[in-house]
Amino acid sequence: MTKANCYDLAVIGGGVIGLAHAFVAARAGKRVCVIEKDSRANGASIRNFGFITVTGQERGDSWTLARRTRDVWVEIAAQAGLTVEHEGLFVTARSSEAVAVIEAFLATEMGAGCRVLAPDAFRNLAGGLGGPDLAGVLYSPHEIRVESRTVIPILTAWLREALGVVFLNETVAFDATPPRLHTSRGVVEAGAVVVCPGDDFVTLYPDRIASFGLQKCRLSMLKLADPGFRLPGAVMSDLSLTRYRGYAALPQARALEARLREEQSSHFDNGVHLIVAQGGDGGLIVGDSHHYSHLPAPFAPAQAEADILDEYQRAMGRAAPEVVERWTGVYAVADDRTYLIDTPEPGVRLVIVTSGTGASTGFGIAERVIADLFNIDLETHA
Numbered sequence: 001m002t003k004a005n006c007y008d009l010a011v012i013g014g015g016v017i018g019l020a021h022a023f024v025a026a027r028a029g030k031r032v033c034v035i036e037k038d039s040r041a042n043g044a045s046i047r048n049f050g051f052i053t054v055t056g057q058e059r060g061d062s063w064t065l066a067r068r069t070r071d072v073w074v075e076i077a078a079q080a081g082l083t084v085e086h087e088g089l090f091v092t093a094r095s096s097e098a099v100a101v102i103e104a105f106l107a108t109e110m111g112a113g114c115r116v117l118a119p120d121a122f123r124n125l126a127g128g129l130g131g132p133d134l135a136g137v138l139y140s141p142h143e144i145r146v147e148s149r150t151v152i153p154i155l156t157a158w159l160r161e162a163l164g165v166v167f168l169n170e171t172v173a174f175d176a177t178p179p180r181l182h183t184s185r186g187v188v189e190a191g192a193v194v195v196c197p198g199d200d201f202v203t204l205y206p207d208r209i210a211s212f213g214l215q216k217c218r219l220s221m222l223k224l225a226d227p228g229f230r231l232p233g234a235v236m237s238d239l240s241l242t243r244y245r246g247y248a249a250l251p252q253a254r255a256l257e258a259r260l261r262e263e264q265s266s267h268f269d270n271g272v273h274l275i276v277a278q279g280g281d282g283g284l285i286v287g288d289s290h291h292y293s294h295l296p297a298p299f300a301p302a303q304a305e306a307d308i309l310d311e312y313q314r315a316m317g318r319a320a321p322e323v324v325e326r327w328t329g330v331y332a333v334a335d336d337r338t339y340l341i342d343t344p345e346p347g348v349r350l351v352i353v354t355s356g357t358g359a360s361t362g363f364g365i366a367e368r369v370i371a372d373l374f375n376i377d378l379e380t381h382a
């Protein structure tokens, strides 16, 4: 299709999953529009850590998608002028049970390129960080970290300017049936549609989405003042080893979880684990908690924040700096899958990441969806 307001692909949703599909299709030569109901993406995609996680993703498909997605982020960062704030991951371990999980992880194919650091080696790298009970650290070189709140708008502008993607903002898609979509600003013509609605389960294909039994997860996040040190990469801790499926599915994680449930029951009640990532201004993005429901209440418990800051102190070995920002975010979750790709009707794909990993797996997922939807070999369009 070549007429104005007439596209090969309409993407509904301007979050990272919608942008990933727009990028892959536009790079393959398709004329693409993105329909976004807000004036810019304002949901999970700008509220997250911007942590492009490979190590710890669920073994198999998600891990493969994450490696591919990380590579695409690196490629796009160079072209679009996105700043990679830091690289690599340090998972600090305070108990022998946690070290056992790390050792078991390293023995799998997912441990390729990763290694254990002794406590002093980590302290030397990280300016003395780490509590007195630090027992070992898993180091992974595979991760990158971007500042989502600035990178998503820059990526959006680059897609518009460099790849000709048209953004129809403050526009709600009322349906998604090609070749004519009805929106709050009139008809859009498109040969194919990808619906990337994030945690909006009711505007488009509500019955279809309901059939997957999804829930929503609300997370509490904090920004801490510049602590005066510079992290060598993102930091996680023992609790993460029981939450990220690449570690948590290992048999050794059961003993760790039993111990942590006993010693840190409030953290478990609030679904708290620790990620600490640093931005260009020195501030630390720190989180998070996990509360599940069909309708996340806007009331975030103060105890969840206290638990996050407590875990920060245990892992980093020093008190948390002043909290300078607080926010919550919501994403879709499912018990039985990390993402879903559905075909509600011909020429339409519904794509929802259901595991809080969209920034880490989105480009890999989008490549599969676009190759299938247009029946093209993406290697020839790269």
Ligand SMILES: Cc1cc2nc3c(=O)[nH]c(=O)nc-3n(C[C@H](O)[C@H](O)[C@H](O)COP(=O)(O)OP(=O)(O)OC[C@H]3O[C@@H](n4cnc5c(N)ncnc54)[C@H](O)[C@@H]3O)c2cc1C
Pocket: 012, 013, 014, 015, 016, 017, 018, 035, 036, 037, 038, 040, 041, 042, 043, 044, 045, 046, 047, 048, 049, 050, 051, 052, 053, 171, 172, 173, 174, 196, 197, 198, 199, 200, 203, 204, 219, 220, 221, 288, 328, 329, 330, 331, 352, 353, 355, 356, 357, 358, 359, 360, 361
């Ligand atoms: C606090 C937090 C921390 C996280 N940390 C990480 C992390 O570090 N790494 C990672 O990989 N993942 C992380 N995640 C998960 C990740 O952010 C999500 O998986 C991802 O952002 C989902 O992207 P999305 O585009 O599907 O959804 P969203 O960002 O929610 O975007 C969906 C968009 O669709 C629009 N929309 C919906 N329906 C319509 C319609 N009918 N018409 C027009 N527009 C519509 C909405 O307005 C919205 O902008 C985190 C999530 C949260 C909340």
